[in-house]
Amino acid sequence: MQEWNNETVVEIFPAIWDGFLVVLQVTLVAGIIAVLLGLLVAIGERSGPPWLKRVLSGFFQFIRNTPLLVQVLFVWTATSLYINPEWTAFAVGSAVLGVHYASYTSESYRAGIEAIPKGQWEAATALSLPTHRVWGAIILPQMLRRSTAAVANWVIAMFKEVPTLFAIGVLEMIAQAQKYQGQNYTGVVEGYTIAGILFLAASYPVAVAARRLENRLAKSHF
């Protein structure tokens, strides 16, 4: 049985911090994918041809209702066996995480689109605006204000799911703690605790900021 050791805390901290930086990097890459892809999917589901709508909604429904961990393992196995073994766990993991959360953000965008009064669409049609103007000048500016807070919340949720990627060897905090344990026969207890505290310290201020943003956008009239 291991015991809590303050010296280990000091020794392991740099490794866990490195893991934390990896978590932030993954969050950045996957966050960009989730935010942009989610938007594209929402637009495609709204105004794409019928076959595209069906494919998109079926695919993302499947993604949304199956575990991230299994998806990550599946894609990682597939890429390393059949596509390109050179691709790093970081790249593959970030991509899968981004697509997984795009399945959630697209729903937030969809809700934002559906909340736009029908008259806006009709006016755009009446003015016979080209499609890119309808979206760019009318729908997107209104919808983004409604969706931003919800999408931000999904990105925060995603940030907290990054440690799942340790299953394919991304060196985030759990993996760093286990690596340290492997070399020194101690450290997981302290490592996991530090990891939890770092998550709390990082996500709480962001969550508070997101809540404020939500309130501010809710107040601004549109």
Place this chain on the structure above:
Amino acid sequence: MDFQAVIDSLPRYAEPLLVTIQVTVASAALALLVAFALGLMTSSKHLVVRTPARVVVEFFRGSSVVVQLFWFAIAMPVILGIQFDYAIAAAIIALALNYGSYSSEVVRSAIASVPKGQLEACTALNFTPIQRMRLVILPQAWPEMIPSLCSFAIMLLKASALVSLISVTDITRMATLIGGQGGGVNQLPHLALILVIYFVLAWLIWNGMRALERKAKRGVGIDAKLPKNRAIDAPAAAAGGGGAA
């Protein structure tokens, strides 16, 4: 890829499938209990009741469920001296506390959404606080909670795959164990198989919750005709918006 091998190995998934269902159902039941306890506490007007509940909620929502799982299974026995006999117990408790904290917001906001006139009527009828909660508030708040609780139940099912990382043999671990033999070349069909199993389980949860919602709405005289939704629907706004931390 050898599909015959996958079909032959199906019986080996029977027991892990039970483990997955067990973890999901047990932690969902416990999470519901936690959600109601914390949700009622955070709805309280007394600061001494509200504050500790808020701290617990923010604590569990603020950090990662993966880290919490490892912490409960490995670090907590050392730090607090609480040792579970089985890793599965630690997993169930970690998942229940995490998702219970998220769901407590659903409970809280559903209680807050009961029209004020109802509460005034309770005062006029001289109901005790317990009567008010049991007879008036909860029957109306409950149908409002179900769609969001359904989203969380499906998320819980998805999170149950994480228990494989602390050596609990659920279907995910079974797939990596069987598929991992021979250098992992056969892993793909096994992982595909369990993805489908998870999807079917999510579909079952979704259908069950829809039926429950219809029944609950009928119970308080709300028209049971629900808006026609897409098959398995996305988490309602409450899950995205409420899942702040």
